[in-house]
Amino acid sequence: MLACLVFVGPLVGADEATIQRGEKVFDYWCATCHALRLPGTVALQAKYKGAKPALLNERTDLTPAVTKTFVRKGVSVMPPFRKTEVSDTDLDALAAYLARNNKARN
Numbered sequence: 001m002l003a004c005l006v007f008v009g010p011l012v013g014a015d016e017a018t019i020q021r022g023e024k025v026f027d028y029w030c031a032t033c034h035a036l037r038l039p040g041t042v043a044l045q046a047k048y049k050g051a052k053p054a055l056l057n058e059r060t061d062l063t064p065a066v067t068k069t070f071v072r073k074g075v076s077v078m079p080p081f082r083k084t085e086v087s088d089t090d091l092d093a094l095a096a097y098l099a100r101n102n103k104a105r106n
Contacts, residue, residue: 014096022097025090026057029081040078060102064095 014022026034033040034056045054053059068091074080086094 014093014100018093018096019100021090022093022095022100023057025086025094026097029086030056030094033078043076056098058101059098062098062102064092064099067091067095067098 030040032038034044035041036055041054041056044052044056048054052061056062070078071081071086071091071094
């Protein structure tokens with residue numbers, strides 16, 4: 001009998017070094033709009049009306065795929081970020097940082 005295995009992603013969450021790097025990326029690129037009482041957070045507060053945390057680094061539902069899409073494509077008034085601004089490695093780390101609170105990391 002021949003078994004077929006499909007790789008769908010990592011079985012464990014990101015390591016602590018990656019998450020720490022992601023926090024630094026967040027602090028440098030994202031916190032200027034998404035820290036407490038800043039425009040990105042205020043906009044999310046109005047949008048979610050308390051149903052979800054407005055602070056991105058407190059969310060428990062941000063998947064790496066969603067984070068990467070929003071960063072590369074932009075959303076609403078948030079601009080897209082090029083690979084020359086946020087490298088793929090830094091984006092992976094950022095996505096791991098924002099997914100660190102998720103029960104099942106993706």
